[in-house]
Amino acid sequence: xxxxxxxxxxxxxxxxxxxxxxxxxxxxxxxxxxxxxxxxxxxxxxxxxxxxxxxxxxxxxxxxxxxxxxxxxxxxxxxxxxxxxxxxxxxxxxxxxxxxxxxxxxxxxxxxxxxxxxxxxxxxxxxxxxxxxxxxxxxxxxxxxxxxxxxxxxxxxxxxxxxxxxxxxxxxxxxxxxxxxxxxxxxxxxxxxxxxxxxxxxxxxxxxxxxxxxxxxxxxxxxxxxxxxxxxxxxxxxxxxxxxxxxxxxxxxxxxxxxxxxxxxxxxxxxxxxxxxxxxxxxxxxxxxxxxxxxxxxxxxxxxxxxxxxxxxxxxxxxxxxxxxxxxxxxxxxxxxxxxxxxxxxxxxxxxxxxxxxxxxxxxxxxxxxxxxxxxxxxxxxxxxxxxxxxxxxxxxxxxxxxxxxxxxxxxxxxxxxxxxxxxxxxxxxxxxxxxxxxxxxxxxxxxxxxxxxxxxxxxxxxxxxxxxxxxxxxxxxxxxxxxxxxxxxxxxxxxxxxxxxxxxxxxxxxxxxxxxxxxxxxxxxxxxxxxxxxxxxxxxxxxx
Numbered sequence: 001x002x003x004x005x006x007x008x009x010x011x012x013x014x015x016x017x018x019x020x021x022x023x024x025x026x027x028x029x030x031x032x033x034x035x036x037x038x039x040x041x042x043x044x045x046x047x048x049x050x051x052x053x054x055x056x057x058x059x060x061x062x063x064x065x066x067x068x069x070x071x072x073x074x075x076x077x078x079x080x081x082x083x084x085x086x087x088x089x090x091x092x093x094x095x096x097x098x099x100x101x102x103x104x105x106x107x108x109x110x111x112x113x114x115x116x117x118x119x120x121x122x123x124x125x126x127x128x129x130x131x132x133x134x135x136x137x138x139x140x141x142x143x144x145x146x147x148x149x150x151x152x153x154x155x156x157x158x159x160x161x162x163x164x165x166x167x168x169x170x171x172x173x174x175x176x177x178x179x180x181x182x183x184x185x186x187x188x189x190x191x192x193x194x195x196x197x198x199x200x201x202x203x204x205x206x207x208x209x210x211x212x213x214x215x216x217x218x219x220x221x222x223x224x225x226x227x228x229x230x231x232x233x234x235x236x237x238x239x240x241x242x243x244x245x246x247x248x249x250x251x252x253x254x255x256x257x258x259x260x261x262x263x264x265x266x267x268x269x270x271x272x273x274x275x276x277x278x279x280x281x282x283x284x285x286x287x288x289x290x291x292x293x294x295x296x297x298x299x300x301x302x303x304x305x306x307x308x309x310x311x312x313x314x315x316x317x318x319x320x321x322x323x324x325x326x327x328x329x330x331x332x333x334x335x336x337x338x339x340x341x342x343x344x345x346x347x348x349x350x351x352x353x354x355x356x357x358x359x360x361x362x363x364x365x366x367x368x369x370x371x372x373x374x375x376x377x378x379x380x381x382x383x384x385x386x387x388x389x390x391x392x393x394x395x396x397x398x399x400x401x402x403x404x405x406x407x408x409x410x411x412x413x414x415x416x417x418x419x420x421x422x423x424x425x426x427x428x429x430x431x432x433x434x435x436x437x438x439x440x441x442x443x444x445x446x447x448x449x450x451x452x453x454x455x456x457x458x459x460x461x462x463x464x465x466x467x468x469x470x471x472x473x474x475x476x477x478x479x480x481x482x483x484x485x486x487x488x489x490x491x492x493x494x495x496x497x498x499x500x501x502x503x504x505x506x507x508x509x510x511x512x513x514x515x516x517x518x519x520x521x522x523x524x525x526x527x528x529x530x531x532x533x534x535x536x537x538x539x540x541x542x543x544x545x
Contacts, residue, residue, distance in 0.1 A: 020047065020048050021036060021039065021045070021046070021047065021048060022036065024048055024051075024078060025078070028074040028075075028077045028078045029070075029074050030071060030074050030075070030078065035062075038062065038065060039062075042061065042062075043058055043061075043062075051078065051079060052221060054079060054223065055223050055224055055225060056223045056224050056252065056359060056469075059075060059076070059079060059223065059359075062075050063075055073307060073308055076305050076307065076359070077307065079220075079223070079305075080220060080305060090221045091175070091301070091457075091460070094301075094457050095170065095173070095457060095458060098166070098170060098454060098457055098458075099170065101137045101138070101139070102137075102163060102166060102167060102170075104133070104137040105134055105137035105138050105159070105163055106163060108130055108133045108134035108137055109134060109156060109159060109160060109163065111130050112127065112130050112131070112134065112152070112155075112156055113156060115127050115130060115152075116152050116153065116156065120152075121152060122148060122150075122151075122152050122155070123148070127152065131145070131155070134159060138159065138162065138163070138450065139450075139453075140399045140400070140450070141399070143392075143396075144392075144395055144396040144399045144400075145396070145399075145400075146158070146396070146400050147396075155400075158400045158401050159400065161401075162400065162448070162450050162451070165446075165448070165450070165451040165454070166450060166451060166454035168451075169443060169446070169451055169454040169455035169458050170454055170457075170458045172443075172455070172458060172459065173458045173459055174459050174461050175459060175460045175461065176460055176461055178217060178218050178219045178304075179213045179217055181219065181362070181460055181461075181463065182213060182217065182219070182304060182360075182362075183213055184461075185362055185463055185464055185465050186249070186464045186465040188209055189248070189249060189465040189468070190304070190356075190358075190360050190465050190468070191209040191210065191211045191212070191213065191314070192207045192208065192209055192210060192211075192352065192356075193207050193208075193209075193210030193211070193317075193351045193352020193353065193354060193355055193356075193475070194207070194352045194353070194354050194355075194356055194472060195207065195348050195349060195352045195353050195354075196352075196353050196354045196472060196505065197353075197504075197505045207349075207350065207351055207352045208314075208316060208317075208350055208351055209314045209316070209317075209351075210313065210314060210317050210351045210352050210355050210475070211306070211311060211312060211313065211314060211355050212312050212313070212314045212315070214306060214307075214310035214311075214312060215310075216310070217304070217310075218304070219302045219303065219304050219362070220302065220303050220304060221302065221303065222300035222301055222302060222303050222361055222363070223300075223303050223359055223361070224298075224300045224303075224361055224467070225300075226297070226298065226299050226300070227297075227298050228295065228296070228297050228298070229295070229296055229298065230293070230294070230295045231294050231296075232291065232292065232293050232294070232384070233290075233291070233292040233294070234289065234290060234291060234292075234380075235290055236290055236292070239292045239294070242254075246296075246365065246440070246466075247440055248468075249360070249465045249466060249467050249468030250467075250468065251298065251361075251466060251467040252467050252468075252469055252470050253470060289373075289375055289376070289377045289379075289380055289383075290371075290372070290373050291371070291372045291373075291375075291380065291383055291384065291387060292369060292370070292371045292372075293369070293370045293384070293387045293388060293391050294367060294368070294369050294370075295367075295368045295391060295395060296365050296366060296367045296368070297365065297366045297449070297453075298363075298365050298466065299363045299364050299365070299366075299453065299456060300361040300362070300363040300466060300467065301362060301363040301364075301456070301457070301460075301463060302361070302362045302363065302460070302463070303358070303359050303360060303361050303362070304358060304359070304360050304362075305357060305358040305359045305360070305469075306355070306356075306357045306358055306360075307357075308357065308473060308481065309481070309482065310482075311355055311357070311473060311478050311481075311482055312482060312483075313475075313478060313479075313482075313483060314351075316351075317347075317351045318483070318486060320343075320346075320347050320350070320351070321347070321479070321487070321493060321497075322486075322487070323343065324340065324343050324344065324347070324493060324496065324497075325487055325488065325489060325492070325493050327339060327340055327343060328340070328489060328492050328493065328496060329488070329489070340496060340500065341500050341503075341504075344496065344497055344500035344501070344504075345500070345504055347497075348501065348504070351475075352475075353474060353475055353497075353501050353505070354472040354473060354474050354475065355472070355473050355475070355478060356468050356469060356471065356472055356473075357469065357471040357472070357473055358468065358469040358471065359467075359469045359471075360465060360467065360468050360469055361465070361466055361467040361469075362460075362463040362464065362465055362466065363441060363456065363463055363464070363466050364439065364440055364441030364442040364452070364453075364456045364462065364463065364464060364466065365439070365440040365441065365464075365466055366437070366438075366439055366440075366442065366449050366452055366453070367437060367438040367439070367440070368391060368394060368395050368398065368435075368436075368437055369391075369434075369435070369436050369437070369438065370387045370388075370390055370391040370394065370433050370434070370435050371433065371434045371436075372387050372432070372433050372434075373432075373434075374432065386433070387433055390433045390435065391435070394435045395449075398437060398448045398449045398450075399448070399449055399450060401448065437449075439452060440464050440466060441456060441462055441463055441464030441466065442455055442456040442462050443455030443456070443459070443462050474498070474501075475497055476493075476494035476495070476497045476498045476501075476511055477494075477511065479493055479494045479497075480494050480511065494511055495511070498511055
């Protein structure tokens with residue numbers, strides 16, 4: 001008799017998969033005839049399960065084909081439906097997968113020890129194959145595996161320590177409910193407003209919570225993939241600004257080049273080669289230069305999106321807005337306009353002018369840095385080469401051995417002492433490379449990347465907001481759409497904020513549906529004029545006869 005394991009799983013008929021997609025599109029109000037072919041032909045999505053694997057770039061591609069703003073919001077809801085109730089299961093799956101890999105790594109280590117006891121060296125095929133199994137089980141990139149000059153005993157001892165550290169991190173699992181997590185992560189950054197101005201400082205400054213957590217809030221699986229990025233900076237100021245922006249959740253703004261949507265022009269991006277060259281040209285006459293080579297691992301583990309109709313203002317923000325309404329309600333006097341401007345400006349600086357819908361990502365970022373100073377500008381090319389080598393060796397160490405978090409110095413001319421000719425060529429650079437690591441999220445006690453990543457996966461209490469997305473909604477639209485009943489004069493409050501924001505920020509602003517209402521008014525006037533004209537023509541006709 002066949003068991004459940006022996007019974008083949010019948011594939012879902014293509015027509016049934018199509019029907020499921022149709023139902024999901026209909027549920028969010030999207031036209032099946034228009035959107036189903038786009039999902040199938042543009043993205044290869046033929047079943048609801050495939051929607052869970054779409055990333056943010058796929059969603060933006062779909063949004064670019066939307067005919068109306070509400071369709072963009074419907075597409076967000078479509079992806080939320082696909083990810084609903086999947087995060088807890090996804091996290092359990094991650095932990096179980098990590099445990100399985102730990103068992104595989106332990107077995108590979110045992111077999112490597114047996115090979116070593118037989119006198120086998122690392123250059124033997126059996127050892128190399130077993131090392132490959134171990135490397136894959138421990139998720140260590142091939143380029144960061146210990147060099148051939150490292151003894152087999154040293155490799156085994158280091159990997160044994162790594163395995164013990166990751167097991168310890170997985171045993172310390174503590175997780176918060178979704179609502180508590182989004183309120184707590186990065187000090188409630190997800191709920192804070194953004195003062196959108198031409199001044200980049202408005203993006204970095206910390207604001208109070210503009211929003212409260214929606215009633216039906218839940219987190220979903222990530223819409224972005226893990227990625228490793230490398231950036232270079234030729235000034236400490238540039239490096240500092242970039243790091244601040246990443247820590248304030250501006251990852252999408254930086255990699256997409258759409259930083260203008262948040263306010264100022266985001267100077268630091270991921271294509272730093274041209275920028276660095278232009279900076280270098282400007283500094284040719286300076287005696288010394290600065291170089292920071294940074295590599296970071298970006299790991300998103302969850303995402304969320306605040307639908308427009310669920311954007312609810314915090315109690316503190318509502319209290320301040322009602323005070324502004326009270327000022328509007330007072331008898332007009334010469335000083336009232338200045339007082340309103342001051343209060344509006346105070347509100348923007350305290351809570352922000354815009355709420356951020358997302359999509360927001362939680363997870364962690366691990367940073368490796370190599371900073372070089374004290375060299376001549378003309379030597380930048382050579383320092384870059386040596387800095388890259390030193391950083392590579394440093395990152396390799398963080399995958400295999402515990403490292404200190406503080407900076408360590410490495411002389412540029414000695415960073416690759418095995419290559420005498422190169423060492424001689426660079427001996428006159430007079431530069432020292434300072435190596436260090438940093439973390440955004442993850443367990444604070446971790447002393448290498450492998451341990452840090454295990455702790456990040458194990459406990460959502462270690463998660464930070466690492467990306468806030470790009471979609472901003474002005475405060476006046478939230479008032480008119482979701483808080484009309486909280487004000488006696490919602491339109492006046494909205495218009496007051498919009499007008500003062502325009503004057504203070506130099507950004508053009510309008511109220512949602514304002515243009516639609518204006519167009520409707522123009523059409524109504526045109527219609528009345530046409531009716532009058534027709535009546536006049538009908539009256540004049542008999543006179544002409």
